[in-house]
Amino acid sequence: MSTRGTGALVGVAAGALTLAVAEIGAALFARGGLEGGTASPLVAVAGAFIDRTPPWLKDFAISTFGANDKLALVIGMGLVLTGLCALIGMLGARPTKRRRRGEADRRNHNFAWGLGAFALVGVVGVLAVASRPNFAWPDTLPTIVGTVVGLVTLDRLWARLAAADAAPDAVPTPMGSGAASRRAVLGWAGGLTVVGALGIIAGRTLSRAGEVVEAARAQLGRLRVARPVTVPDGASQGVPGQTSYITPADTFYRIDTAISVPQVDPQTWRLRVTGMVDREVEMTFQDILDEELVEALVTLTCVSNYVGGNLAGNAVWTGLPVREVLARAGVQEGADMVLSTSVDGFTAGTPLEAMTDDRNALLAVAQNGEALLAEHGFPVRLVVPGLYGYVSATKWVTELKVTRFDQDEGYWTPRGWSARGPIKTASRIDVPRVGERLNAGEVVIAGVAWAQHRGIDRVEVRIGDGDWQEATLAEEPTIDSWRQWMLTWDAEPGEYAVSVRATDGTGEVQTDERALPAPDGASGWHTVTVMVEGA
Numbered sequence: 001m002s003t004r005g006t007g008a009l010v011g012v013a014a015g016a017l018t019l020a021v022a023e024i025g026a027a028l029f030a031r032g033g034l035e036g037g038t039a040s041p042l043v044a045v046a047g048a049f050i051d052r053t054p055p056w057l058k059d060f061a062i063s064t065f066g067a068n069d070k071l072a073l074v075i076g077m078g079l080v081l082t083g084l085c086a087l088i089g090m091l092g093a094r095p096t097k098r099r100r101r102g103e104a105d106r107r108n109h110n111f112a113w114g115l116g117a118f119a120l121v122g123v124v125g126v127l128a129v130a131s132r133p134n135f136a137w138p139d140t141l142p143t144i145v146g147t148v149v150g151l152v153t154l155d156r157l158w159a160r161l162a163a164a165d166a167a168p169d170a171v172p173t174p175m176g177s178g179a180a181s182r183r184a185v186l187g188w189a190g191g192l193t194v195v196g197a198l199g200i201i202a203g204r205t206l207s208r209a210g211e212v213v214e215a216a217r218a219q220l221g222r223l224r225v226a227r228p229v230t231v232p233d234g235a236s237q238g239v240p241g242q243t244s245y246i247t248p249a250d251t252f253y254r255i256d257t258a259i260s261v262p263q264v265d266p267q268t269w270r271l272r273v274t275g276m277v278d279r280e281v282e283m284t285f286q287d288i289l290d291e292e293l294v295e296a297l298v299t300l301t302c303v304s305n306y307v308g309g310n311l312a313g314n315a316v317w318t319g320l321p322v323r324e325v326l327a328r329a330g331v332q333e334g335a336d337m338v339l340s341t342s343v344d345g346f347t348a349g350t351p352l353e354a355m356t357d358d359r360n361a362l363l364a365v366a367q368n369g370e371a372l373l374a375e376h377g378f379p380v381r382l383v384v385p386g387l388y389g390y391v392s393a394t395k396w397v398t399e400l401k402v403t404r405f406d407q408d409e410g411y412w413t414p415r416g417w418s419a420r421g422p423i424k425t426a427s428r429i430d431v432p433r434v435g436e437r438l439n440a441g442e443v444v445i446a447g448v449a450w451a452q453h454r455g456i457d458r459v460e461v462r463i464g465d466g467d468w469q470e471a472t473l474a475e476e477p478t479i480d481s482w483r484q485w486m487l488t489w490d491a492e493p494g495e496y497a498v499s500v501r502a503t504d505g506t507g508e509v510q511t512d513e514r515a516l517p518a519p520d521g522a523s524g525w526h527t528v529t530v531m532v533e534g535a
């Protein structure tokens with residue numbers, strides 16, 4: 001291996017050790033729970049990056065990587081960091097133009113520049129940690145200590161590398177010949193890289209100490225529910241391949257800005273109602289459980305969903321109506337928005353009326369009869385029928401601030417998304433699938449349609465250049481969730497474009513005008529093309 005290659009690996013080793021120390025430190029000193037910021041430089045950098053992602057990039061990431069968008073980001077970050085460390089390691093190990101006496105003299109190399117560059121990367125990590133919500137100064141310690149360890153590693157290994165290069169191959173030195181001792185440096189760098197990588201994995205695994213939360217979830221037991229929901233059999237048509245009426249929690253789509261799922265200890269969790277209220281209200285998790293809880297069927301939808309996409313899910317939510325909590329606080333004249341804040345700093349601006357009218361806007365504690373999963377907002381999240389998640393469905397919610405749209409804005413608003421996010425009427429063909437080859441004869445076309453809090457009154461299907469035909473609708477237990485539909489088609493051989501459109505409860509027909517998700521939700525009819533083959 002050349003001096004350059006060895007230098008590059010030295011850089012990577014220093015970087016890996018830095019992160020290993022920082023991540024293990026962050027895991028051990030995690031303050032956790034409600035107050036906890038993050039001390040992990042990896043989580044902080046990724047979080048800071050996500051917060052600055054423009055809508056087109058977010059869109060691209062979700063459409064390209066789907067639920068793996070965070071994994072893609074982590075891999076991308078890893079590649080960039082490795083490249084950067086390798087570059088610093090390589091350039092820093094280079095001899096300077098002007099030589100002083102003694103080849104191995106450290107002043108004859110670019111060590112100082114390299115160490116400076118490496119320290120700068122460490123500073124960026126510290127700044128990222130400092131920029132995160134709920135930050136406190138001790139959070140920077142693991143990254144600082146890690147960076148120092150990395151600098152020492154760099155300096156020591158470079159010095160050995162320089163000594164190796166200074167030793168002519170023919171003349172054995174106490175460390176062996178030049179090439180042999182360079183190999184020794186290479187071995188050290190390789191070994192330390194492996195140690196560092198294992199350390200990073202250990203640190204990240206440790207900090208996913210979801211044990212507290214899992215134990216608390218298990219203890220939750222059965223909830224007292226005043227108005228339980230029973231889903232009528234008629235809500236499901238049961239066509240193979242059709243979206244199930246209720247979405248199981250573990251396959252429910254997940255969208256949030258959290259690089260690692262917040263693990264919130266329900267013992268320390270508090271909800272505060274602040275802002276334009278007569279008296280601030282504070283509630284513990286137990287306070288909420290002690291209330292009369294209600295159940296509601298609500299379909300959640302993400303504004304980033306494309307026409308035909310699957311960023312939507314339906315569940316029975318159990319929770320305390322937000323309007324009761326707001327009434328207790330006493331909402332003052334002039335307010336028109338509730339800004340909800342999550343433990344991780346995410347915010348959503350919801351029209352006040354959506355939380356005070358008679359709809360089921362809930363502080364939800366359970367999804368499909370079980371405590372929320374951590375990734376869906378344990379211990380408490382908001383669910384508001386009729387509004388996209390980004391303006392309403394705050395997970396790990398900790399504060400409701402009664403305010404005004406002209407004074408506050410939610411997380412996504414300054415990032416190119418509309419301040420208000422009513423859900424657009426949508427319909428989707430689940431079967432047949434795009435490009436599917438079918439046999440001539442009876443074909444069942446089926447899917448779901450949604451227009452939350454307006455309801456679905458009609459679904460029509462158009463096959464090829466035929467007329468719109470009315471589909472059969474499943475029962476609609478509530479206007480707040482999606483509705484299944486199906487149509488039986490006597491298919492003849494040929495290629496067909498099949499389109500669907502819905503009419504909502506106000507009589508408005510779904511628009512065919514195509515719009516991308518940004519700034520306020522995609523629109524247009526979902527069309528799939530299928531091939532029907534002769535018998």
Ligand SMILES: Nc1nc2c(c(=O)[nH]1)N[C@H]1C(S)=C(S)[C@@H](COP(=O)(O)O)O[C@H]1N2
Pocket residue numbers: 252253254255256257258300301302303342343344346375376377388389390392393394395396
């Ligand atoms: N804390 C927090 N809550 C959040 C978000 C977030 O990024 N952070 N994203 C919102 C968005 S955009 C959507 S669509 C829903 C998705 O909820 P789910 O992940 O439970 O399906 O959560 C909302 N609540």
Ligand SMILES: [Mo]
Pocket residue numbers: 255301302303304388389390
């Ligand atoms: Mo969303």
